[in-house]
Amino acid sequence: MRPKWTWSTPGWPGREQGRADVADADTRPIAVIQTQRMGDLLLTYPLLLWLARCHPGRPVTVVAEAGFAGPLAQISPRADYVSLEQARERLGNREHSLVINLGIRPEAARLAGEIPAETRLGPVADAGGIIRVRGDWQLYRASVVHLNRHSRYHWAELNALDVVPAGLIAKTTWPEPRQGGPGRRTVGLFVGASQPGKHPAPAFFADLIRELARRGLTPVLLGGPGETALGDEAARLSGVPVANLCGKLGLKELALLGQEMDLLVSPDTGPMHLAAWTGWRVLNLSIGPVSAHETGPYQPGHFVLRPRLSCRGCWACLRSSVVCRDRLDAARVAYVAARLARGEDTRLGGARIPGFELLRTVMDENGLRRLEPLSLTGQAGPGPDGRELVGAFWRAVFGHIFGLWDAAAPRSAAAALAAGQPALHAALGRGLVRLGGALGRDLRRGRVPDASFAAAFAPGVRPLAGYLERLLQNSDGDRASRLVSLALLERTAALFAG
Structure with a gap:
């Protein structure tokens, strides 16, 4: 019987405070500003976990969008969450040891400059309104905007490398996601993303529904309120009975439902990171202006499938159409999804998936996440992949x-x-x-x-x-x-x- 994860389980790794070898005599609080989207907030959780282990008992406040922070607070590492509007009143009159701004909004930079603090990292506005980026790794992240073709550091790491000892990251272990088994398995299909170019069209999901059903799997359409129309169209085009839960679940309900499923097939989106954090195995369809090296699923044991194109991993698509999205093939995606849903990972090693590359998330000897190729590339030309x-x-x-x-x-x-x-x-x-x-x-x-x-x-x-x-x-x-x-x-x- 598979172990179950529940919303209030205090033993989930994201909730534990961790240990430190030396007591932390400094009791001044820490503030983390993350005012971006849901996925960005979830990628802040490893930093919060590491801060708790470096500074046990030190108060940590996270400035975040209430619509994301509230529903997700119970699976977050321990922190006090406030909105950007509340932050000045709550934080502006107390000395902090550290302020980390992970957001790009000018209001976030102004707040980072206004909170009294010994150390500030990330974009910080001075009294004259000039914004400068503090921290080597924060400056590195700013430098790869639109130049990220060869960036190989995940954002969850870039959030932390300026303040978390490398040895602590190297010693961190993450639980493997739950694996399926033989028989009829349930596969969630998340249909949306923050930008149209980052998610497949309803016609693709209709084809995928039929391919999964043909392989004896049970597909379930998932999405937020903004994806209701996408889910309805995919269900209609499929021509077969399919459960369509788009627009019917909150974040808490989505995470709980995921504990009963064997796989989530998803573009790069916030719910994908929610699934990875809660141990729900992910097959990330990495398409559009995203880099799986930077923002794909972070924890080990998840998978990335993407069309093999020279422009993969871009910051912004410069083509007349999103070629990688349009080249998705439902039969090939269903083949990989079926293997993963049934726990047949070993059968994917060295597989030939024409036009695609399959990768698995692993941690290297330094505790840093990397993508390990599984499929044979079939690339033209001699030698290893130059890119x-x-x-x-x-x-x-x-x-x-x-x-x-x-x-x-x-x-x-x-x-x-x-x-x-x-x-x-x-x-x-x-x-x-x-x-x-x-x-x-x-x-x-x-x-x-x-x-x-x-x-x-x-x-x-x-x-x-x-x-x-x-x-x-x-x-x-x-x-x-x-x-x-x-x-x-x-x-x-x-x-x-x-």
Whole structure:
């Protein structure tokens, strides 16, 4: 019999306070500002859990949208939730040890600057209304906006890396999601997302309903009030009896129902993160302007299926139509979903899924989440996937720059790139030389790079170009930021010497 999760279970990992080796003598509170969407709030939960373990007993207040925070409070790590409108009155007159702003709204940045605090991270507005990003990893996240092709850090980690010891993250273990078994299994289909390009059309879900039913599975349509029309159309087009619960469940009811299901097939959306947090296994259909490396399901044991296209993992779709969404194939999705719903994961290793790639979420030796390829790619051309080698290289570089590991990691990643894709390795080296020339010219002229600086370089160079652009802008091109920029460029270029 499968273990059950209930809404009020105090032993769920998200609710425990954790332990610290040394008592925390500082009793000043911590404030976390997360005023974005539901999924962003759920990706803040690992940070809250780690803060509780680093600072047991320290009060933590989260500023969030009441419509999300209220229904989800019982599965959140312990925190006091207030709305943005309440926050100034509740927090503005008490000294805090730490304020972390994870939101992008100007009001959030102003609040982060107004709360009395020893340390502030994320976007913070000063008395003159100028917003600057504080924290190395917070600045890194800001730098990959529209330049995230080779970003390989998940947002749940980027929320925390400036304040949570790497050793604590490495020691964190997450429970595996519940697995199904033989027989007729129930599969939830979440039909919506925050943007039309991020979710499949009703006709796809109609095809998927028929394919799942043909394989002996029971599909159930799920969605919020905004997805009622999508669910109705998918049910109508399917032409078969199907349970349609779109618009009929609150977040609490959705989470509880999920404990009775074997799989959730979902685009990248808030309910997907709710499912992952509560142990409901996820098959994420990663389509539209999203990167599964950054915002796919975070915990280990979940799966990502996406069309294999050169533009996958974008920030904004630049094509005339959302090609990855339009290439979804219901039969191939149903094949993977059926294996997962019945607990037949091992049969997916090395599977050929033409036109698609299947990945599984795992944690590496540093406790950082990565995507492990399961399916054979069938890629054209010799050697390993160049895009993934470049992504691994920049992951290693920034991890070294910000102190996660020593210089052996970027050296090893550069060597793997040279061995696997020598032409790409050489091109990246030339691109760094070009970046050095452009940066030197700007610095000699006393010019701070504008927002078009990084976009002028090849995608493989943009992670560093984007970070240097934001670093110099964030510091008004002062002497310290110029010296740091030159040092980072020199250290990275040295990996290509010889």
